[in-house]
Amino acid sequence: MAADALAGCRMTSSTPPDEGLFPEGELAQEGDLPIWLDEPPIGLDEPPTGPDPEPAPVPEPVPERRVAERPDPDDRATATSSAVERLVVGRPWLERGHRAWIPLEPGDRPAAAVGDTVTPLTVVAEHARDTRLVSVDPRDRDPARFPPGSRIGPRDARPRRRRGSLVDEGTVLYRSSRTRLNVAVGRHREPLHARADGTVMAVTPGGISLLLAGQALAGVAAAGRAVHGRLRIAVGDPGDELRSAGLHVADAGSIVVAGARVDVETLTRARALGIHGVVVGGMAGHDLRAFTRSQARQREALHSLAPFAVFVLEGFGRRSLAGPPWELLLAAAGTSVSIFPDPPLLVFDPAATLPQVARGTLRITAGAGAGTAGSIDGPAVIQRLEEGVHVLAVAFVGGGRRWLVPLADLERFQ
């Protein structure tokens, strides 16, 4: 039957026209097509503004019956509010048990072993800067003597007449033959700290894995190196943008909360002032890339500055921290926090008392009213919006108002 129904299109020379994909008469059968095709177009009460990041204006109040009138009477897909809430994507909130990596480069020497308990100031590795590769003919040519990652000093190497002999202690990178070890040697060495309380879970050539003891918040992006410091709120409102003039010398050593957005100039000044890190709602992608490049240049410099990191919590562009994130940061102000770039994590002091978000709290993340917390007030229905797209939407009540929100633009704190 189907072979007759699905004709496809083909060039015809002798064959008669075939029936269509959906032969006439079958098209209108319920179940053959998605039922939303028959629904009338229904627009959002406020035109969506995209992920605009400015604390999006909460829409004007609308009469409650407006939403109630709109759902298509044919669409009887209804559910209780709690059932609908389960259709909202969950946002992991403060969680314990996160893992973070402290990246290592060739020539770096781990100083911690699996199972070690660490604190923010524990030295977990020694970082080699300005690394170069030296070929070494070891005195002891037993292949088991110098495995990759082991240390080798000038006394372990046979003297070489030409340039390039080992004058400092180095780390064996690989062995290319019985008589040739390739050793990574750094001109300068500096300690790498754990930057948070936790336990060492793995030590690999690429990094050290830490199981963090404190609660952590996952972000969208981060750049720089792991840091820790006292949290300070540098803006008066979660929708504000921190400018370089808003930074003070007194902030040195702290991690500042920069509001909805920060630019690369402010980050550069913060780093120069000795601030350890910045927590921000959003950041332009090109600023983040520029900052990452700047950090790389800093690391290559002869006298590199102290570690510095930026942690982006909500998204790219301008993003308000309004709602539970702001309340959390206000509560954590003055306590010690850490930023890990890989993966992007903001880690709180294990001893800190942090406000809990009521389980199931809902918040709008995009479009009109972004940042507003509230609750669902009605069934989920598939709606055809003014621009012709079909989305699963719900009536949402928040900030004393009620309007229609695409389900995918909501998040549920877990």
Place this chain on the structure above:
Amino acid sequence: MTPRFLIDHGTATLSAALVAHLDGRWRLIASAAFPAGIETDAALAFVAERAAGLLDDAPDLRPVLPVLRGWRDLERIEALSAPPRRIALLAPTARRAADLEAAASQAGWLISARLTPERSDALAVSVAVADLELDALALAAADPPRADEREAVADLAAIAGAVVARRPDLVVVLSGAAAEQVDRFPFEQVVLAPAPPPLGAPRGGSDLSRILMALAGQPNGARLAAARTASTLATVLERTVESVDVGASGGAWFRATPPSADLVAGAMAEPDAANGALGPMATAELDGFLLAAGAMVPERALDDEEDLDAVIAWSPLRIDRPTHRDRLRDLRTRPWRDAAGDGALLRMAAGRAALARIEAERVRLGGAPAERMRAPDLIVLAGGAFALAPGPAVALAAADTIRRLGMTQVAYDHARLLAPLGVVGDSERASLVADLADDLLLPLGSVLVLSAGRPGREFGTLHVDSEWATGEAQPLASGALRLVELPPGAPARVELEVRDGRFGRTRARRVGFEATGGLAGLLVDTRGIPLRLPQRSERRREVLAQWQRTLWPGAE
């Protein structure tokens, strides 16, 4: 037979459908899509309730109603698409690295580094291989190795082996003569594979890419499962089917050619003893690839603004470039969000750019250029990128990017059934596809693509014969997009008369086609192959908006 759920767990969306056996055949009762990450049971409860609501109105479907009350116990057929795995590629020469990259990328791997001694020193290789996000590394050489490869392969193996020995989670693929270096790696982590075929070899698939596909975990993945269903569809319908999938984490292109009539007749005469269905001889020939870079916004775009700008080139939005890029980055990190308003247009632009990327990759991997490609009978679009957009706009996106000379019907896998159907056994799938064929795909329309020189030149006439069309011959000018109303399922006969007596590489003055209607009707597209867009961004936006205006009226 009790109803069952077909579930497609995408990386951005979860799609659930309920099918039931009614009146002697399987039928789609209800479906819906949700953001990924919600509880599957919540989604299924919604779909079951939705189905129950529909069944109330359809007396013939009421027998299913009592069964739906126990929806938790219904059978679930699930397909899962996982984020692509990462691989670092090591080769002694840039040419060999390109061959290896082609094999890995068409197997769905995300290429994290491409390393050759010509361009990377030992420290750089060591850093790349130690990358903590890496799942595998592949080292390749010709077999037998060329003189300039032998020493370099040994060096690369030494560097990689030093890291792999301390990374027990890393898989090492030694391809071609690189297998000689097997002693440098822990035995249990090594997979030996044949040498990569030269890039652009006529047949895209190779033994190496099949091994890499298996290592990537793709055989159980949703995209390959969907390709299997496309192949079954081609067999059942006896039509050539191209399926293109664009999702949040990757994409895929497959072409299934039905078996010849002789093979089918032979198979029907001797059904497979095991399953009673058509024997293996009667399955469609399947060719194609998976592509991590075929994602709506590929991961590399987070760092590579060229990729973002390629998407922006398809966007009709009038916003500044940095904001545009940031919204695309957000689309990558939270692909389910911001689906209304401008977000819908941006998503469609990303979908178009992904289709164009997949098409470019198809040619790079050795496929025929679009102008020499025979039009398939049916193009099936799939994936979350098109889930929310109006059907006509999706048809236009296909016409803009998958350009095949001639007439093609375009349909969309609206309920995301292709992937879960690809998980079941061959004979059961054939039976399900045969039953569900009418419900499986949403007919978007037919596209007639013609190539006829400089814009504005009249090159022939078009005559559409259907119940809805005028029936008069209309002049055809190149460089235009014309919409002929043709409702879904409506058949039409299209006759084309070309003045110079050439249709592609065929000499013919009059050419006839069958067309089938859809949400977009019949699109007569004389914009040429490949589609050329103005270079200046403002002009380009105007042209795109103009084309889109007809098919997506609410977009502006």
